[in-house]
Amino acid sequence: xxxxxxxxxxxxxxxxxxxxxxxxxxxxxxxxxxxxxxxxxxxxxxxxxxxxxxxxxxxxxxxxxxxxxxxxxxxxxxxxxxxxxxxxxxxxxxxxxxxxxxxxxxxxxxxxxxxxxxxxxxxxxxxxxxxxxxxxxxxxxxxxxxxxxxxxxxxxxxxxxxxxxxxxxxxxxxxxxxxxxxxxxxxxxxxxxxxxxxxxxxxxxxxxxxxxxxxxxxxxxxxx
Numbered sequence: 001x002x003x004x005x006x007x008x009x010x011x012x013x014x015x016x017x018x019x020x021x022x023x024x025x026x027x028x029x030x031x032x033x034x035x036x037x038x039x040x041x042x043x044x045x046x047x048x049x050x051x052x053x054x055x056x057x058x059x060x061x062x063x064x065x066x067x068x069x070x071x072x073x074x075x076x077x078x079x080x081x082x083x084x085x086x087x088x089x090x091x092x093x094x095x096x097x098x099x100x101x102x103x104x105x106x107x108x109x110x111x112x113x114x115x116x117x118x119x120x121x122x123x124x125x126x127x128x129x130x131x132x133x134x135x136x137x138x139x140x141x142x143x144x145x146x147x148x149x150x151x152x153x154x155x156x157x158x159x160x161x162x163x164x165x166x167x168x169x170x171x172x173x174x175x176x177x178x179x180x181x182x183x184x185x186x187x188x189x190x191x192x193x194x195x196x197x198x199x200x201x202x203x204x205x206x207x208x209x210x211x212x213x214x215x216x217x218x219x220x221x222x223x224x
Contacts, residue, residue, distance in 0.1 A: 036088070043088045047102055049142040050113050050128035066104045067113075073099040077223030090115035091124070099217055104130070111139050114217055118209025121201040123147040125156065125209060129178075131170065135221045138178065141165045143206060153202030164193035171221060176214045180207040 044063040045056050056062045070086065071079035079101055087093055093100060094117050102113035110133040117126045123146035130139040143156040155161050169190050170178045177191040180203045186192045195203030214221065 039088045040086060043086075046142050046144065047113055047128055050130040050140045051104055051106055051111060052130075052140040053106075066106060067102050068105055069103045071101045071103055073101060073217060073220045075219070077219035077221075079103070079220070089117075090126070091117045094213060094216065097216070099220070101217075101220065102128075106139075109133060114214070116209050116213035118205055118212065120145050120148045120156075120205040121153050121199075122149070125202070125205055127206075127209070129165075129210070129214070135224070136170050138165045138168045138170070145202075148202050149199070152196065152199040153205075155196045155199060156202060156206055161193075161196060168193065170214060174222070176211050176218070176221075178214065179210050180204070 041059040044059045044067075048054075048056055048059070048062055048066060051066055053062060053066060069079075070082045072082045074080055082100065087100070090100060094115070100115055102115075104111040104113055111130050112133070112135060113128050113130045115126070115128050117124065119125065125143065125145045125148070127141060127143035129141050131137060132139050141162050143162060145154060145156060148154040148156065165178075168178055170176060172188075172191060177188060179192055180195045181187065181192040182200065182203070183194045183197045186194055195207075
């Protein structure tokens with residue numbers, strides 16, 4: 001075959017495209033399980049952060065140490081074991097009414113970790129709220145985001161913002177009152193925290209996320 005002909009060039013290019021496509025597909029398939037595992041471990045670290053467990057080296061071991069069960073809220077507010085695979089995102093789960101509760105134990109005391117999901121200024125925000133065994137007092141929180149503004153809305157990831165929630169209460173008179181108020185405008189200090197100065201829309205997003213999601217958990221929270 002004439003290696004200088006157009007047909008040779010086309011055939012050669014086609015073969016190379018097929019070979020490269022095959023190699024990319026093989027590499028992607030080979031790494032898929034490892035990529036999912038990394039996302040799973042990161043999700044477990046986020047849950048641990050809500051339990052005030054930080055600087056985790058072995059996320060799997062620490063998760064198994066503290067988290068005793070991945071449960072689902074039933075219609076009557078009781079919990080049943082989740083028999084499906086561990087989730088790495090709870091947006092779809094919450095939308096479908098599959099409400100997860102991670103029953104945990106810290107220093108001999110029961111904690112309940114609830115995943116929440118919402119929208120910030122530029123994209124999705126999410127987090128986990130850990131409650132004491134009274135299902136009302138906040139033990140710890142973790143918030144994260146996809147694309148909030150550094151130095152403004154992105155401050156929801158800082159300990160300065162998140163630590164404000166420690167010891168706050170969720171319910172008042174059967175309603176979810178835990179939330180974020182405009183900076184300096186907190187009127188219910190037992191339930192509210194200061195929003196981020198300059199990050200008003202993201203702060204409102206966190207407030208809406210907490211109230212919208214925790215209201216879905218009301219049957220569990222009020223089932224004493």
